[in-house]
Amino acid sequence: MxxxxxxxxxxxxxxxxxxxxxxxxxxxxxxxxxxxxxxxxxxxxxxxxxxxxxxxxxxxxxxxxxxxxxxxxxxxxxxxxDVPERPKTNEIKGKPIPGIQNIIAVASGKGGVGKSTVTANLAVTLAKMGFKVGLLDADIYGPSMPIMFDVAHEKPLAVNIDGKSKMKPVESYGVKLLSIGFFTQPNQAVIWRGPMASKALNQMIFDAHWGEIDFMLLDLPPGTGDIHLSIMQAMPVTGAVIVSTPQEVALADARKGVAMFKQDSINVPVLGIVENMAYFTPEELPNNKYYIFGKEGAKNLAEDLKVPFLGEIPLVQSIREAGDVGRPAALQTATTIEEAFEALTKNVVQEVVDRNENLPPTEAIKITTMAGCSAVKKK
Ligand SMILES: Nc1ncnc2c1ncn2[C@@H]1O[C@H](COP(=O)(O)OP(=O)(O)OP(=O)(O)O)[C@@H](O)[C@H]1O
Incomplete structure (x- = not known):
């Protein structure tokens, strides 16, 4: 038929x-x-x-x-x-942490570019702006936050919350802080295996009493390794900030850092790139700028990778000194350093706001307005 x-x-x-x-x-x-x-x-x-x-x-x-x-x-x-591709942008992974609205991972490809310094100063600037700030020092290779916040000799106490014993973050300059450094001896070299480090970090996140937090900053170890993957999979990271100097070798690693966050298995939105040590200005010649590590390298990289450029921080002796004495430089009022960190922080907040505006309303609560924060004006 x-x-x-x-x-x-x-x-x-x-x-x-x-x-x-x-x-x-x-x-x-x-x-x-x-x-x-x-x-x-x-x-x-x-x-x-x-x-x-x-x-x-x-x-x-x-x-x-x-x-x-x-x-x-x-x-x-x-x-x-033909399985429809899931939308890739603005994906939030990991279990939401009650009370914590935004988690910002601060990373750098290369070590020593000032990632921890920038994180510490971002944290105190956010706190000055009136936000509730948490800082989790996940830099297992060199936790520096206890020194930068002058709490190296303190230990987090245990508190009883609803019958459960929880770690209470140490508080300094209005920032709640937990660091992997609180649990190791200063002179002891700790060799962290990936799963061990993830377990310790998980405890600091989920077994701690953070309370209400607007911005939780995560100081990640340098590089792009196993530990980064574990953290990104364990936590609902809102976005990542990449710190780089303008130097070629640092930029090459920063590029890898951006690629790491963008790759399918991680897929965390990159909020932008910060150029640290952008230029040197001697105190006696405040109008002179010396581009020791090259000029606008990180800015050009941001343009190249089509991610926001968040701002530049000069190389200034007092930034290093302030880190060493345990009082982040951005706390020095009416200085160009304070100004630089304020400009940077406003851009970071703006990027978080923009990013959260694009999220469906059913997602975990995010800051979607800067109302109530007089220090920040919406663009
Ligand atoms: N803008 C700056 N001006 C002057 N010194 C700075 C500046 N940024 C960072 N430093 C100094 O550079 C050194 C390295 O900075 P930091 O420890 O923040 O780097 P890092 O990228 O976090 O390093 P790590 O590899 O340990 O993660 C520190 O001594 C710090 O005080």
Whole structure:
């Protein structure tokens, strides 16, 4: 018997693909029907990859054609599975942490570019602006926050919260702080294996009593390794800030840092790049700028990678000194350093706001307005 293609299509209009509302012709799932005498070949694309869905689709097509068109038709069904790609931007991973609204990971490809210094100053500037700030020093290779916040001799206390013993972060300059450095001896070299470090970090995140936090800053170890992956998978990181100097070797590593956050398995939005040690200004010649590590390297990198440029911080002796004495330089009021960190912090907050505005409302609560923060004006 010679079959008619239209009869086959009409028959297929009676059935749907599992999980899809419209009939399989109307939904566009049926891609092609070919007839060769009493043979019918149906090409169909479905979104559900399960074996069960494929089998069910095939059986239903066979049954409906045999019933409605020709009971002895020889039927071949070619099923292609096309799983719709999940939207990649603004994805939040990890379990949300009650009370913590935004988690910003601060990273650098290369070590020693001032990642911890920038993180500490961002933290105190956010606190000055009126935000509730937490800082988690996850730099397992060289935790420097206890020194930078002058709390190296303190230890987090245990508090009882709803019958559970929780770690209470140490507080300094309005910033709640936990560091992997609180749990190691200053002179002891600790060799952290990946899973051990992740466990310690998980405890500092989930077994600590952080309370209400607007911005939790995460000082990551330098580089792009295993530990970064574990942290990103364990925590709902809002976005990442990359710190680099303008120097070529640092930029090459910063590029890798950006690539790490953008890769599919991590997929954390990059809030932008900070250029640290952008130029040197001697105190006695405040108008002179010396571009020791090159000029605008990180700014150009940001343009190149199409990520925001968040700001530049000069190389200033007092920034280093302030770090060493344990009082972040941005606390020095009415200085160009304070100004530089304020400009940087406003840009970071703005990027977080922009990023959160693009999130569906069902996501965990995020800061979507800077109202109430007089220090920050919306662009
Ligand atoms: N803008 C700056 N001006 C002057 N000194 C700075 C500046 N930024 C950082 N430093 C100094 O550079 C040194 C390295 O900085 P920091 O420890 O913050 O770097 P890092 O990138 O966090 O290093 P690590 O590899 O340990 O993660 C410190 O002595 C710090 O005080």
């Amino acid at each position: 010679k079959l008619d293609k239209n009869d086959v299509l009409r028959a297929l209009e009676n059935i749907t693909v599992p999980g899809e509302g419209k009939n399989m012709v109307e939904s566009g799932a049926v891609k092609n029907v070919q007839i060769f005498g009493d043979e019918v070949e149906v090409d169909i694309t479905i979104k559900n990859p399960s074996l069960q869905a494929r089998k069910k689709t095939e059986v239903e097509i066979l049954k409906v054609i045999h019933r409605e068109v020709y009971e002895k038709a020889k039927i071949k069904v070619n099923i292609k599975v």
